[in-house]
Amino acid sequence: MASNENGEFTFANGNGMAMVANGNGTPRNGLAKIQTQKKGNGMCYDDSTPPVKAQTIDELHSLQKKKSAPTTPIKGTQGGGAFAITLSEVERHKQQLQSISASLASLTRETGPKVVRGDPAKQFETPKVSSHVSHHHHFTPTISVSDSALKFTHVLYNLSPAELYEQAIKYEKGSFITSTGALATLSGAKTGRSPRDKRVVKDDTTEDELWWGRGSPNIEMDEHTFMVNRERAVDYLNSLDKVFVNDQFLNWDPENRIKVRIVSARAYHSLFMHNMCIRPTPEELENFGTPDFTIYNAGQFPCNRYTHYMTSSTSIDLNLARREMVILGTMYAGEMKKGLFSVMHYLMPKRQILSLHSGCNMGKDGDVALFFGLSGTGKTTLSTDHNRYLIGDDEHCWTENGVSNIEGGCYAKCIDLSREKEPDIWNAIKFGAVLENIVFDEHTREVDYSDKSVTENTRAAYPIEYIPNAKIPCVGPHPKNVILLACDAFGVLPPVSKLNLAQTMYHFISGYTALVAGTEDGIKEPTATFSACFGAAFIMLHPTKYAAMLADKMLKHGATGWLVNTGWSGGSYGSGKRIKLPYTRKIIDAIHDGSLLNAKYKKTEVFGLEIPTEIEGVPSEILDPVNTWSDKNAHNETLLKLAGLFKRNFETFTNYKIGKDNKLTEEILAAGPNF
Numbered sequence: 156m157a158s159n160e161n162g163e164f165t166f167a168n169g170n171g172m173a174m175v176a177n178g179n180g181t182p183r184n185g186l187a188k189i190q191t192q193k194k195g196n197g198m199c200y201d202d203s204t205p206p207v208k209a210q211t212i213d214e215l216h217s218l219q220k221k222k223s224a225p226t227t228p229i230k231g232t233q234g235g236g237a238f239a240i241t242l243s244e245v246e247r248h249k250q251q252l253q254s255i256s257a258s259l260a261s262l263t264r265e266t267g268p269k270v271v272r273g274d275p276a277k278q279f280e281t282p283k284v285s286s287h288v289s290h291h292h293h294f295t296p297t298i299s300v301s302d303s304a305l306k307f308t309h310v311l312y313n314l315s316p317a318e319l320y321e322q323a324i325k326y327e328k329g330s331f332i333t334s335t336g337a338l339a340t341l342s343g344a345k346t347g348r349s350p351r352d353k354r355v356v357k358d359d360t361t362e363d364e365l366w367w368g369r370g371s372p373n374i375e376m377d378e379h380t381f382m383v384n385r386e387r388a389v390d391y392l393n394s395l396d397k398v399f400v401n402d403q404f405l406n407w408d409p410e411n412r413i414k415v416r417i418v419s420a421r422a423y424h425s426l427f428m429h430n431m432c433i434r435p436t437p438e439e440l441e442n443f444g445t446p447d448f449t450i451y452n453a454g455q456f457p458c459n460r461y462t463h464y465m466t467s468s469t470s471i472d473l474n475l476a477r478r479e480m481v482i483l484g485t486m487y488a489g490e491m492k493k494g495l496f497s498v499m500h501y502l503m504p505k506r507q508i509l510s511l512h513s514g515c516n517m518g519k520d521g522d523v524a525l526f527f528g529l530s531g532t533g534k535t536t537l538s539t540d541h542n543r544y545l546i547g548d549d550e551h552c553w554t555e556n557g558v559s560n561i562e563g564g565c566y567a568k569c570i571d572l573s574r575e576k577e578p579d580i581w582n583a584i585k586f587g588a589v590l591e592n593i594v595f596d597e598h599t600r601e602v603d604y605s606d607k608s609v610t611e612n613t614r615a616a617y618p619i620e621y622i623p624n625a626k627i628p629c630v631g632p633h634p635k636n637v638i639l640l641a642c643d644a645f646g647v648l649p650p651v652s653k654l655n656l657a658q659t660m661y662h663f664i665s666g667y668t669a670l671v672a673g674t675e676d677g678i679k680e681p682t683a684t685f686s687a688c689f690g691a692a693f694i695m696l697h698p699t700k701y702a703a704m705l706a707d708k709m710l711k712h713g714a715t716g717w718l719v720n721t722g723w724s725g726g727s728y729g730s731g732k733r734i735k736l737p738y739t740r741k742i743i744d745a746i747h748d749g750s751l752l753n754a755k756y757k758k759t760e761v762f763g764l765e766i767p768t769e770i771e772g773v774p775s776e777i778l779d780p781v782n783t784w785s786d787k788n789a790h791n792e793t794l795l796k797l798a799g800l801f802k803r804n805f806e807t808f809t810n811y812k813i814g815k816d817n818k819l820t821e822e823i824l825a826a827g828p829n830f
């Protein structure tokens with residue numbers, strides 16, 4: 156066999172004699188049989204089995220790949236017979252391509268690139284397809300049009316995971332198949348989000364609507380600068396031989412579904428979004444039409460640091476009026492996921508729908524729990540519970556009718572992942588899953604989840620249906636429990652406290668956690684992080700807007716608030732230890748089954764938290780942190796230190812009113828630590 160310039164194997168041997176292949180396109184008995192006698196027409200056949208239908212080697216190869224809707228090149232070019240299709244189908248294809256072409260329009264390409272579906276490696280094999288499409292997008296070059304306008308850009312449109320694997324492995328350095336079939340990838344220099352490089356276009360509308368200024372994640376940019384970056388990204392994408400386009404949905408609530416298009420340069424990005432957004436059926440894709448929101452991910456290419464408002468070579472730019480986002484200078488895929496989440500945090504409240512940075516699951520009896528928490532506090536880990544239905548692990552909406560997941564997949568932290576402690580996540584890391592920045596054995600391709608050589612923030616992205624008890628469609632009734640997760644590396648917050656509504660609001664607005672960045676140098680002071688609504692990086696409106704909606708909904712549906720510390724016990728980071736995951740799971744079980752609601756409680760000093768004295772399966776002495784510290788003075792000092800940090804953080808919010816009357820506002824202010 157020889158390999159042609161397309162990297163495909165030809166079956167002709169050096170003597171011009173062809174080898175015999177069976178109907179599956181593979182040589183019989185594994186080895187190619189050499190026919191020594193030439194037949195008249197030059198074609199060989201094996202007369203012991205029915206002859207293959209193919210007339211040429213290319214046809215034979217094409218038989219191997221069964222045609223399917225989303226990725227097949229434009230039909231209707233072959234004329235009648237089996238390929239005959241209705242005019243409306245042709246029209247739809249045409250519109251779809253025009254829509255993609257319009258997405259990629261830039262100044263150097265007024266009408267957008269010539270869009271061709273399929274792999275550029277095959278462009279010479281399927282001339283009919285390209286000529287068919289270019290016919291619709293042909294324009295005469297004029298003096299003002301640069302050469303780039305004449306170039307083809309191949310659009311790899313909604314490829315399947317298998318096709319994306321092939322693209323990644325063939326063209327993207329650092330892509331490998333792991334021993335369980337996942338696609339290992341490298342995200343490049345950035346292995347986490349870059350919130351300081353996020354910009355939002357401030358125009359007349361957003362100036363009034365959005366939260367700007369101190370504490371806000373929204374750093375302004377103007378429309379013109381946005382267009383400069385947009386052009387830079389689109390020109391970069393157009394300069395490539397091929398781009399990936401994903402047309403998908405957000406939100407499982409059919410009434411509030413958002414159509415998104417993601418244009419990117421890497422198979423890694425396309426597969427990541429395939430997993431993370433809701434996947435359309437072939438019919439839904441046929442009728443997709445124009446997207447509600449578009450992301451241009453040119454992450455390989457930097458922004459120009461001399462551009463106004465830019466302070467680094469990374470820029471993530473959101474333009475709500477244009478319904479567009481541009482990514483330059485970071486390939487970390489989480490930017491796309493969380494960029495879209497920001498958009499939802501703008502669009503949903505406009506419809507009186509509360510958007511939430513939370514996990515969500517449901518018991519056999521239909522009791523729903525929300526899990527709020529900053530990155531790494533346990534939303535994915537604790538919402539993925541073998542005894543409950545998973546609705547989603549990170550982004551939800553709460554409407555008049557109940558909850559709905561925004562996404563179609565999960566994004567789990569992988570550091571120190573173990574089969575015993577997190578079996579469902581472990582098993583979800585199989586073919587189709589994207590594994591970011593993990594380290595594996597060069598030969599066996601077994602992943603070492605304890606290895607932080609690339610980053611501590613190793614991640615797995617997989618479709619939600621990879622979790623066996625996923626609730627599909629991912630919607631549920633109104634929540635019964637609202638669990639606020641904090642990973643308290645100071646080790647002074649109780650493992651669990653029952654909150655009244657004002658306390659729930661106080662802690663929701665505070666959005667506390669304290670993680671310790673892993674370092675090789677050993678002990679490092681924990682640092683407190685306060686992030687309003689447990690996701691300040693993604694909210695667009697003032698935190699009190701979301702808080703007021705949450706208070707309304709919790710009151711209306713009688714939900715109970717809880718504060719769960721998934722962090723340290725027995726001392727701060729360095730002397731104490733992280734609370735054992737099995738204990739946290741027991742605590743969560745007791746919340747779900749209602750037993751904790753009616754347990755015996757006592758009130759803590761300073762934070763005034765109601766803590767239970769007993770929980771089945773959890774040692775009672777750990778329920779009050781002071782018991783676990785050998786140095787009581789150190790405990791009290793640390794407690795006061797953390798309380799002080801809470802107080803200082805909340806000062807920003809003291810002038811804001813929550814809801815219609817001032818009563819709740821005053822109660823919330825009083826619900827913080829007292830000392």
Ligand SMILES: Nc1ncnc2c1ncn2[C@@H]1O[C@H](COP(=O)(O)OP(=O)(O)OP(=O)(O)O)[C@@H](O)[C@H]1O
Pocket residue numbers: 528529530531532533534535536537548549566567568569570571572721722733734735736737739
């Ligand atoms: N007691 C505990 N409770 C919860 N998680 C724990 C506990 N002890 C250790 N962990 C570990 O902490 C990590 C929690 O990460 P997880 O992926 O659930 O974060 P997340 O809240 O979903 O964050 P993100 O929003 O960034 O996805 C996991 O690696 C988990 O194994």
Ligand SMILES: O=C([O-])CC(=O)C(=O)O
Pocket residue numbers: 347348489490492493529530549566
């Ligand atoms: O967005 C990410 O990169 C991961 C995540 O879920 C978070 O940080 O909340």
Ligand SMILES: [Ca+2]
Pocket residue numbers: 534535548549566567568
């Ligand atoms: Ca998560």
Ligand SMILES: [Mn+2]
Pocket residue numbers: 512530549
């Ligand atoms: Mn998250």
